[in-house]
Amino acid sequence: MATVIAARTFRPAARSGDRLFRLLLAAMAAAVPLILGALLVALLVEGWPAITRFGLTFFGSSTWDPVARQFGVLPFIYGTLVSSALALSIAVPLGLGVAIFLAELAPRWLRSPVGFLVELLAAIPSVVFGLWGIFVLVPWVRSGLTPVLKGALGFLPLFQGPPLGIGMLTAGLILAIMVVPIIVAVSTEVMRAVPTAQREAALALGATRWETTRRAVLPYARSGIAGAIFLALARALGETMAVTMVIGNVPQIKASLLAPGYTISAVIANEFTEATYDLYVAALIYAGIVLFIVTVLVNVVARLLVARVGRGIEAGRE
Amino acid sequence: MTTSMRLLAAAFAVAALAAGAPPTAAQQPITLNGAGATFPFPLYSKWSQVYADERNVQINYQSIGSGGGIRQFIAKTVDFGASDGPMTDEQIKEAGGRVLHIPMVAGAVVPVYNIPGVGQGLNFTASILADIFLGRITKWNDPRILQFNPNAKLPADEIVVIHRSDGSGTTAIWVNYLSKVSPMWKTRVGEGTSVNWPTGLGGRGNEGVAGLVRQTPNSLGYVELAYALTNKMAFGNVRNKAGQFVRPTLSSTTKAMEGALKSIPEDYRIFFTNPEGRDVYPIAGFTWILIYGDQSDPARGKALAEFLWWAVHDGQKYAVPLLYAPLPKSLVTRIERTLKSVTARGQPVL
Numbered sequence: 293m294a295t296v297i298a299a300r301t302f303r304p305a306a307r308s309g310d311r312l313f314r315l316l317l318a319a320m321a322a323a324v325p326l327i328l329g330a331l332l333v334a335l336l337v338e339g340w341p342a343i344t345r346f347g348l349t350f351f352g353s354s355t356w357d358p359v360a361r362q363f364g365v366l367p368f369i370y371g372t373l374v375s376s377a378l379a380l381s382i383a384v385p386l387g388l389g390v391a392i393f394l395a396e397l398a399p400r401w402l403r404s405p406v407g408f409l410v411e412l413l414a415a416i417p418s419v420v421f422g423l424w425g426i427f428v429l430v431p432w433v434r435s436g437l438t439p440v441l442k443g444a445l446g447f448l449p450l451f452q453g454p455p456l457g458i459g460m461l462t463a464g465l466i467l468a469i470m471v472v473p474i475i476v477a478v479s480t481e482v483m484r485a486v487p488t489a490q491r492e493a494a495l496a497l498g499a500t501r502w503e504t505t506r507r508a509v510l511p512y513a514r515s516g517i518a519g520a521i522f523l524a525l526a527r528a529l530g531e532t533m534a535v536t537m538v539i540g541n542v543p544q545i546k547a548s549l550l551a552p553g554y555t556i557s558a559v560i561a562n563e564f565t566e567a568t569y570d571l572y573v574a575a576l577i578y579a580g581i582v583l584f585i586v587t588v589l590v591n592v593v594a595r596l597l598v599a600r601v602g603r604g605i606e607a608g609r610e
Numbered sequence: 611m612t613t614s615m616r617l618l619a620a621a622f623a624v625a626a627l628a629a630g631a632p633p634t635a636a637q638q639p640i641t642l643n644g645a646g647a648t649f650p651f652p653l654y655s656k657w658s659q660v661y662a663d664e665r666n667v668q669i670n671y672q673s674i675g676s677g678g679g680i681r682q683f684i685a686k687t688v689d690f691g692a693s694d695g696p697m698t699d700e701q702i703k704e705a706g707g708r709v710l711h712i713p714m715v716a717g718a719v720v721p722v723y724n725i726p727g728v729g730q731g732l733n734f735t736a737s738i739l740a741d742i743f744l745g746r747i748t749k750w751n752d753p754r755i756l757q758f759n760p761n762a763k764l765p766a767d768e769i770v771v772i773h774r775s776d777g778s779g780t781t782a783i784w785v786n787y788l789s790k791v792s793p794m795w796k797t798r799v800g801e802g803t804s805v806n807w808p809t810g811l812g813g814r815g816n817e818g819v820a821g822l823v824r825q826t827p828n829s830l831g832y833v834e835l836a837y838a839l840t841n842k843m844a845f846g847n848v849r850n851k852a853g854q855f856v857r858p859t860l861s862s863t864t865k866a867m868e869g870a871l872k873s874i875p876e877d878y879r880i881f882f883t884n885p886e887g888r889d890v891y892p893i894a895g896f897t898w899i900l901i902y903g904d905q906s907d908p909a910r911g912k913a914l915a916e917f918l919w920w921a922v923h924d925g926q927k928y929a930v931p932l933l934y935a936p937l938p939k940s941l942v943t944r945i946e947r948t949l950k951s952v953t954a955r956g957q958p959v960l
Contacts, residue, residue, distance in 0.1 A: 356806060427825065542836040558775075565776070565777065566777025568698070
């Protein structure tokens with residue numbers, strides 16, 4: 293009775309508070325598209341000289357020659373996509389494995405130290421990853437991993453060329469290490485949020501641990517896990533410092549993963565400060581717009597893919 | 611409670627002291643802002659520290675890169691710019707007004723390598739360096755390299771070429787030299803802060819190139835002399851115009867400026883690579899401070915010109931310990947004339 297009276301008394305105040313709260317949140321939500329829009333407008337304005345000069349040939353050309361004032365970003369797009377794809381193909385299975393272990397199998401006393409270590413990995417600055425890449429990962433890839441890969445799979449075009457240690461494969465590896473914590477942290481939380489009843493129901497039907505995870509937990513957590521992978525993908529596409537230190541920075545398209553490559557964000561970071569004329573600066577900004585477009589497209593494609601796979605799972609279940 | 615009161619009182623006392631200090635000094639302190647090249651940053655911050663103690667002038671220098679320094683200089687958001695490469699005619703026109711390039715010190719760019727079993731002092735000629743970087747000499751035991759290094763045990767392995775991936779003054783000096791000595795380099799690649807490299811891997815920054823060279827057997831790259839010395843890397847001698855193989859040192863770099871003196875134009879806008887003279891190391895370049903010849907504020911203009919006068923005289927003694935090549939006397943005499951031409955509202959400031 294007392295609570296009802298209290299609620300009635302405070303209703304007008306609460307209502308105006310609600311309105312304020314809603315306004316505040318709406319403003320915050322509006323800020324995201326506004327910032328994104330402002331960013332795009334600024335990029336378009338600054339990059340306009342290059343956009344009018346090169347147009348769509350910018351996407352198809354492989355020449356990046358600041359001396360001859362010729363710019364094209366095809367090898368950079370290729371490098372960005374391949375290094376990110378490589379990173380995800382390593383990081384997704386690894387990250388999901390760790391997340392399933394932490395959420396479903398690990399004893400309670402092990403969870404928080406391992407979780408803590410994973411978060412620590414996420415907090416390491418990328419330039420530190422890059423330095424570690426040059427001094428530890430690169431020699432290991434050159435004299436440890438490459439001979440093994442060439443021995444087993446040397447007939448494939450993917451593993452041709454001299455063992456430099458620097459290149460697309462190393463960039464993919466370092467990106468994988470960097471995005472694993474994102475996948476682990478988000479996926480673990482999402483899986484822990486799956487109601488216990490879901491698991492108990494599966495177990496009661498006689499499912500094994502693995503079947504429970506696969507049939508009851510993963511489908512329930514699917515959208516959250518997809519979100520984790522999108523975050524990881526975004527980080528991989530945009531990552532600059534660690535990649536530029538190990539990828540070799542050569543704008544070329546080679547089938548071999550052992551060959552050096554280049555990414556869009558790396559070329560911008562490398563050349564922006566010393567870009568000596570306006571068209572050069574504009575071309576780098578145009579490259580920024582390309583990265584923007586690539587990121588949006590990749591995300592759209594990934595979302596469509598997830599939606600289709602999701603429908604497939606539901607259809608399969610029926 | 612009492613301790614916090616005491617702290618508060620102490621804070622007020624300090625604030626009062628600080629506020630009271632300036633009027634007792636001779637004049638208001640002047641702060642000069644500059645931005646630009648990263649290469650001379652350690653020297654400029656040393657100068658800033660020493661000069662603030664000697665005179666009542668504070669120099670703020672931000673090492674944002676030569677390109678950024680030139681942009682800020684043109685936009686007049688700084689009192690001086692700094693660059694490892696001269697401004698183009700286009701940029702000077704955009705800046706409007708009389709632009710002065712004042713050389714401060716020079717730096718040498720040296721070929722560094724990592725060949726198992728081979729130590730310091732491999733000999734290189736201009737055409738060998740150009741052809742390696744063009745991808746025309748691909749093995750360490752190429753007869754042309756062996757010809758000048760009869761005693762070195764050079765392997766039959768591929769040369770892994772390593773260059774800077776970021777735009778930089780170091781690259782500008784290196785490719786300017788290659789353009790001067792190799793017609794093929796000039797037509798196929800050209801010069802600039804970044805170029806379209808015919809071969810090799812890119813490392814970010816001097817540290818990136820140094821790291822890759824140290825980690826990659828049979829590699830050859832180029833870094834600032836200071837970087838090669840502090841990292842104890844193996845670096846080569848280069849044959850100069852007079853036909854001598856010269857070890858890159860600070861004094862052989864200063865000699866290069868002397869050798870190039872006649873060819874250095876009145877505005878100092880030149881890469882003085884491949885100069886005349888004996889004992890000169892041929893791959894080196896200035897780092898400049900950029901100022902307007904006609905200053906708008908007499909007091910600030912005077913302070914700026916006085917600082918630069920100090921920098922090319924007393925300031926030069928800080929160059930060698932920080933591994934920069936100091937300017938030769940003959941060049942300083944010319945810079946004195948240039949600094950005396952600086953005016954503010956039509957009046958000379960010095």
